[in-house]
């Protein structure tokens with residue numbers, strides 16, 4: 001039997017693990033990969049900004065104490081009544097469980113989405129997307145068929161918009177490098193509502209939209225995707241749009257086995273948690289990050305973002321330290337530090353409290369938050385190592 005078992009080494013799980021490690025409290029961290037992924041930067045991988053390996057950080061390098069154990073394994077299910085986690089490497093027992101398994105892209109059961117579209121929710125999927133685009137460019141070179149230069153992203157949230165911003169910058173450059181004309185390049189962003197980027201203020205949305213349009217992106221607004229076919233999206237309006245690259249970023253859901261384990265979940269499998277981030281009805285099971293459905297004092301359900309995940313992880317880690325020292329846990333309170341969306345490597349929009357920033361200033365803010373995060377993960381050595389890689393010094 002292990003003491004504390006943490007499932008998932010993303011923003012939430014890792015923040016909790018680092019807090020415990022700092023106080024010498026033993027835990028087992030279970031993750032399917034031996035590394036932490038900078039998931040909020042995956043669009044940069046798909047747009048070939050830097051070497052994909054620089055977007056991963058080895059878990060073994062992050063912990064100071066011998067009491068911290070990393071188990072690389074796929075979690076398959078939970079047997080809460082037996083206090084067991086089922087993994088592909090066998091069962092793992094626990095006294096306290098922290099579920100921080102994040103989310104994956106949901107297809108909402110729409111026909112063809114799972115078969116014919118790409119997702120952007122892991123390092124592997126980002127690399128696959130990039131390789132696919134390179135292959136499409138080669139096919140265009142060989143056949144001249146314009147479908148290979150047509151790209152459609154469905155979903156105008158943060159993931160879809162940051163990816164489109166990245167490609168609107170990278171694809172013209174890549175075509176130029178290959179000596180190919182831009183005349184057949186088509187970039188389309190499909191969004192079900194009248195404005196993109198629901199997480200930022202209305203004025204910033206308009207600026208982001210304008211920037212994408214200036215770069216030649218067609219914004220297909222107020223249109224719902226009804227399904228996908230090989231090389232085409234079919235819209236609810238009946239319109240069918242062809243493209244060699246179809247990406248789906250329509251929404252996320254937590255793992256289905258959370259519901260199967262008997263936890264109280266919403267339609268996206270997010271587990272209802274109380275003010276201490278414990279699953280309702282299971283005081284020894286905590287749920288944080290994208291897997292958690294936390295309702296704040298004003299009745300708002302917190303969105304699935306890296307910022308929420310990281311704050312939940314810190315808070316829970318600190319509460320477990322408090323409990324180990326026989327202090328009462330504190331209720332979780334989210335502090336919104338703002339949102340920055342990048343639209344390629346040279347432009348972004350940011351909303352920090354009531355302040356707005358656009359262009360390079362917004363990117364400086366994004367870099368500042370990257371720096372703060374790296375500093376927290378591994379201190380100045382990690383900051384230097386990553387920045388050297390990203391700046392290609």
Ligand SMILES: Cc1cc2nc3c(=O)[nH]c(=O)nc-3n(C[C@H](O)[C@H](O)[C@H](O)COP(=O)(O)OP(=O)(O)OC[C@H]3O[C@@H](n4cnc5c(N)ncnc54)[C@H](O)[C@@H]3O)c2cc1C
Nearest residue numbers: 008010011012032040075101102289290304305306307309
């Ligand atoms: C392209 C993109 C851009 C984004 N930009 C932003 C942004 O600018 N700001 C922001 O706040 N948020 C952003 N987000 C959202 C943010 O990335 C997520 O909200 C955040 O990663 C959630 O953290 P988490 O710890 O809950 O889960 P994750 O970071 O997804 O971590 C989950 C971990 O669990 C592991 N895991 C999952 N299932 C299993 C299993 N069955 N067995 C073993 N291990 C498993 C995964 O490998 C992973 O390591 C972005 C997301 C994307 C995709």
